[in-house]
Amino acid sequence: MSGPVxxxxxxxxxxxxxxxxLDVINDSARHHGHSGDDGSGESHFTVVIESAAFVGKSRVDRQRMVNRxxxxxxxxRVHALAIRAFAPNEAD
Known part of the structure; x- marks a missing residue:
């Protein structure tokens, strides 16, 4: 079960x-007790996202779009967010 964040x-x-x-993966348990662990259980995430919005965009532009x-x-509200953003038909 995923939390509110x-x-x-x-x-x-x-x-x-x-x-x-779209996969939103909660990595917080792997970082328990580390820097940025606020005890909420929702401090570290990985996002894997595939969208046509990323066609023709660089990796940095895609990350900026997601962050925005x-x-x-x-x-x-989240200490660490890893982003893997792909256009359709790109290798994962």
Whole structure:
């Protein structure tokens, strides 16, 4: 079961990109007791997203687009966010 931050990430990315694939993976347990672990259980995430919105965009541009769509979540409400963003038909 995902927590409120994970659900919010999913909703925001669904609305912004209409992805053909979206995985929001909570990595927080792997970082328990490390820097940035706030005890919430929702401090570290990996996002794997595939969307036509990323066609022709560089890796950096894709990451910026995802971060923009998530507003204050990255770096504020979530300590670490790994982003793997793909256009349709790109190798994963």
């Amino acid at each position: 994970a659900r919010e990430i999913e909703i925001l990315l669904q609305e912004a990109f209409l992805p053909t694939r 769509a998530l507003g204050d979540i990255p770096g504020n």
